[in-house]
Amino acid sequence: MNPRARGALFGVGAVGLGLSLLAAVRGLPAMDQGHSAYGDAVNATTVPLRQTVNAVAAVTFDYRGFDTLGEEFILFAAVMGVTLLLRERRTEEDSGLRGGMRVGAEPPGTTDALRVWTLAQVAPGLLLGLYVVVHGHLSPGGGFQGGVVLAGAAALVFLAGASWRTRRLNPMALLDGLEGLGVAGFAGVGLLGMLLAGQEFLRNVLPLGTRGELPSAGQVPLLNGFVGLAVSAGIILILAELLDQTLVDRRKGDA
Known part of the structure; x- marks a missing residue:
């Protein structure tokens, strides 16, 4: 087309x-x-029964937590599909390229102004993303939203060109593992109700704490954290793979 x-x-x-x-x-x-x-019904039960002031978090990670687990698996499958296709394409197209860079080749240049400005936004972006994830049961936000913000901070690193100077800034194996850990951790928390109390899967059996405080809402903060981990790692992985493929295409065009 x-x-x-x-x-x-x-x-x-x-x-x-x-x-x-x-x-x-x-x-x-x-x-x-x-x-x-x-x-x-949700407004009447979230505070007394779940000790959370965020009704959306109670619905997403407690009342219908099984649906959220399915949504996380959808993201996991999509990320794996994209990465496998791009890696296979790079392998078939050019065996002389390694990790999106031709051996011995220099990465595209980035101006100092762009590099300084973007890298200066990384720390605030990470802090904001962590805040949104950790406080997802207390204020609007959560693992999905915070994970996207965290991935945006990594995108700024890529934009500054730092990822092409050292491959340690986007280790593919680590990102693969972190995304898998996020999905497995969500399912593992769901097993707590079955193992500790003989209840159904994803039953909220952890101490609920006091509403308005950080340690509250039982397992909702844990689920938020694992979702944030899976979402951020998955999006960063896709960004890294797409950037590598862009470098492959650019090097082939210059050849």
């Missing part, structure tokens, strides 16, 4: 999506008029 056809296809999809979103927004109820029986 040529670029013009891809652009036309994207335009049709974008217009359809925009119209659908507009229709959905116009159909939203007015402020304080959108109450439902489900929403009222």
Whole structure:
């Protein structure tokens, strides 16, 4: 498919999506008029039964935690599919390239201004991402949102060109392991209810603590942490693989 056809296809999809979103927004109820029986039940039970002030976190990681585990496996499968395809393509296209870099080749240059500005944002990005993950049961946020922010901090490192100066900044094996650990950790927490109390899978059996405090809501903070680990590692892995493939294509074009 040529670029013009891809652009036309994207335009049709974008217009359809925009119209659908507009229709959905116009159909939203007015402020304080959108109450439902489900929403009222969640609001009435999250604080006394789960000691969390974030009803969304209680629903996502407690009431329907099994669905969230399925969503995490979907992300895991998508990341693995992308990485396997890109690695296989690089292996087939050019055996003289290693890790996205031709042996002995120099990486593309990056201006000092861009490098300083982007690297200066890495620490605040990491701090914000960790805050969003850790406080997911106390305020809007959680593992999915915080994981994306953490991956954004890594993207700034890639943008600064630092990843091409030292491959230690994106160790593929470590990222593979961290994403797997995030998914396995979520499932492992779910087994606690079965092993400790003979309850069903993902039963919240840990101490609930006191609402509004960091150690509260039982296993919800743990699940948030494992989701944040899986999401951040998965997105960083995709970014690293895409950047490596970009370097492969660029080197082939310059050859």
